[in-house]
Every structure is written in C-alpha cells, then in structure tokens.
Amino acid sequence: MTLPEPARRIRVRPLTRANLSIQATLIGLTLLTVYSFTTFDSRNIELEQAVRDMFDNFRLLLLEPRLKNVSVLEMLHQLFVTAGLGLLTTIFGAIIAFFLGLLAAQNLAPRWLTDVIRGGTAFIRAVPTVLWVLFFAVSVGLGSVAAIIGMTFHSAGYLIKAYSESFEEIEPGVLEALRASGANWWQTIFQAVVPASASALLSWTFVRFEINFSTAIAMGATAGAGGIGFDMFMASGFYLDLRELGAFTYAILAFAIALEWGATRLKANLGPQRH
C-alpha cells in the first residue's frame, strides 16, 4: 500500500516566538562577525610573521616550561595559597548560602521572604566578582582581605540560588509526611531536605570551588591577593619569561585535574547506589 502524497510539507519545529527570536539572534551575530572581520586594521601586521611568532610563543609556553625566579617548593606553596583562597571563600559562601538558601526555597519559606532573598542575590550575582573585590577594597584596601570578602559575597549569591533550587527539588509528599508525624521545621530540614539534596549541594559547591580557584588566580594577578596568580603576573609582565609562565600553567592544570578527580570520586560515593 502506498501512503497518500502529503499536501504540504510537515514542519517538525513549530514556528514559535521563541524559535524565531533564536534564529534572528543567530543571523544577527553572524552578520556582526562578518562585518567586524572586514573592518580590522591590519596595516602594520605581517600576517605570516605574526602567526610564526604566535606559534613560537606557544612552543616556549607549552613545550619548554621551566622555573627560574622561584623554586618548585615556592611554586607549590603559592599554588596552595591560591587554592586556600578559593577554598576559604567557597566554605564561607557555602555556610551563608546553606541558611539563606533554605529561606529562599519556596517549599520551605514564606513567599515574601523567598522574594526578598532572591531579589538580593540576583543583584549580587549580576555584579562580577572582581567588581565586588574592588568595591570592598575601598574600605579595607586592595589585598587578600578585600579578595576574601568580595569572593565570599559573590559565592554566597551564586550558591544561594543553586542550593535553594536543589532544596525545591524534594518531593512535597516527603515534607508532608514528616510534618504529619509532628516533626518541626528544623527537624524536617535536617532529616529529609538535607539527605535528599546532599549530592546536589556537594556538586554545586565543587563547581563553585573551581570557579573560585580560577578567580583566586586572577585576584593574585590583579588585586594583590598573592598566590600563584601574582607569580604569573610577574613572569609574564615583569620578567617576560614565557617558559616560567608555562610551568605555572602546568602546575595549575595538574591541580585542576586532581580536583576534578576528587570531585568525581566523592560524588560517586554519594550518588544513587546500584544493586
């Protein structure tokens, strides 16, 4: 049997407002990109030479790393200073975010309170971490203290949103069951909400630690927060030593991989068990 010939082509993707605006955006961005290429000022640049230089620099950076102005021990020490800054601000942020996240979850707190906290944290998140650090630097001076306060601030804003959304994932029936047995709010939180959302909280905290680690490097270079970021700043801007910069880059890479590995292991232990 043959199927009747379809009268019209059948659209798979409906022509909605959302789809249209996505397509318009993509076309707009494409046109902008093409336009910007035509307007580059490339008069003084020898393209061939520039490309060769670039690969030369990459070679120094990636294939011939070595330390000169600092020792290996010194570098490790600075790496841990940076990691410490990232960890400290993550932990501070996580503690603040745990409690405020409970009050920002619509299944756990009254609507007016969740609205107030969500509005406040949206504002905190909208301002980049670096600006918060500079903002606090006005009162405490540029340095590690401003970095800690500013980074904690932004971490809390980020984690409050992430945590509260994880808290809201819990089945309403579970909360109802504990309430029905006479449990109070705090008991319900720690006996049902926390166990149910523990692995989500942990993943979010790790994601934030990774963000804070890289922010801490940048803070060392720009906000005088010390650590390996400052050494990198010196190597690239002061000594012009790409080989040393390469060594720092590899050290950071190794540390980030170790971090990722640890996070995966931890989550595997907390995740749903298999038979």
Place this chain on the structure above:
Amino acid sequence: MALLQVEALTKRYGGETLALDNITFDVEPGEFVGIIGPSGAGKSTLLRCVNRLVDISSGDVRFDGVSVPTLRGAALRRQRTRIGMIFQHYNLVNRLSVIENVLHGRLGYKGTIQGILGLYTEEEKRDAARIIESLGLSEQMYKRCDQLSGGQKQRVGIARALVQQPKMLLCDEPIASLDPNAAKIIMDTLSDINRTTGITILVNLHQVDVALRYARRIIGINRGRLVYDGEPERLSNEQIYQIYGSEAGDLILDLRERYAA
C-alpha cells in the same frame, strides 16, 4: 466517647473550590472506616483536615477531646504525634535506610537538636526494629529505600506511622500505586493492626470492592458532601450511583456482581 468528632466541617481552597461541604460524623475507638468516592470528591482533604495539614474553613474537628482547628505550634505537633499517616506515594526519604525512615516517626516526640542530629534512644530503636520485623522487613532494615519494591516501601510507611504509637491511622489511597498482590498484603496488614492493637483506621480508597471487603463502616463522599455513612452490607446500588455518578456506578456494580459470584 467518640475518638474523632467531625462537626459541620467545611473546607474551601481559595475563594471558589468547595472541597468539603458541611461534613458531620463520629468515629469510635477501634473502628475501621473506608472512605470512598470519585477522584476529586474531597477524600484526601478530609484526612488532611483531621491532622491539620490543611487549615479548616469552618466547623469543628475534635480528636481525643482536643479541638483541632485552632491548634498551633507545639500543641499542633503534639496532637499530630498521636495520628499516623500513610500515603499513596509512600513519601519516604529515598536516600536513607529503612530504619532511619521508620525512626522519623519519633521526631515529633523529640527536641529540635536531638531530632536534627538523629539521636534516638535505645528504646526507640528497639521499638522500631521490632515493628520493622513484625512487618516482615528485617532483611531490608539497613537497605536504602530506593532499593525497595512498592509494597515494601508502603510497609516502611506503615512502620513509620506505627512507631508514633498512634491512636489512629489516616491512610490516603495506600494501595493505589500497588499491584494486586502487594495491595492485598497492605490491606491485610492494616486489618491486622486494627484487630490486634485496636488502633482506629480511616482509609481512603477508590476501589469500592476493597472497601467493602475490609472496612466495617463506609463513608461515601461526592463533591465534598457526605452521601453515605453506614455498614458496607447496607450500601445499596442507588447509593453507589449517588457516590460515583451513574456511568461509573454501572461499572462498579458490574464488578461487584462478578466478585460476589
């Protein structure tokens, strides 16, 4: 004296939905009451008015001599400890073990800090273990609840309600998500509990045949109104039509005849 007195109970959700309309009935200690009615009739709302999971619009509910509508805070929680509740979807914390879930039934008796830290007395733990064993779950005691079958989960739900040492169990469609075998085990278990411990049982069911077989009193609800209250034997065909509406009523009677044959 009646254990539960419901008097002119009315419940509105928002302005418009009249979920319960002027309901009155008493329940004596030790009764096994089946509440039947079509979906949306107000069965779940009725149970939730008894332990005040929802606020009551007007009328009175007295449990064990205490008037429920105005209870707040600690007094409300104390009242709730005396009433166990069992749910269609079990409502367990899946990540925790069976015994941890069962012990949640003790939280209402504990201080905030002990509850938060999960510090239970040896006596409470022994009691929980005994109940778990009596429901045939001793091998599952330390398993996480997401590893259990539906029937096992519901038995954990029953155990959690029983460690409260309640005077009454409210069961909201306890077998609606179970296969017939597991459903029979759960209904037999509830029946056993009622007979051996004298705990009063109110169970919402949408299966009339199950209600007729297990309950010794039927309350029929339609659109928030109480349309039948009496023995299962005296429930007539007209009354089933009245509870369920004509077409569904036909189907139910059909089943009933086949079941009787």
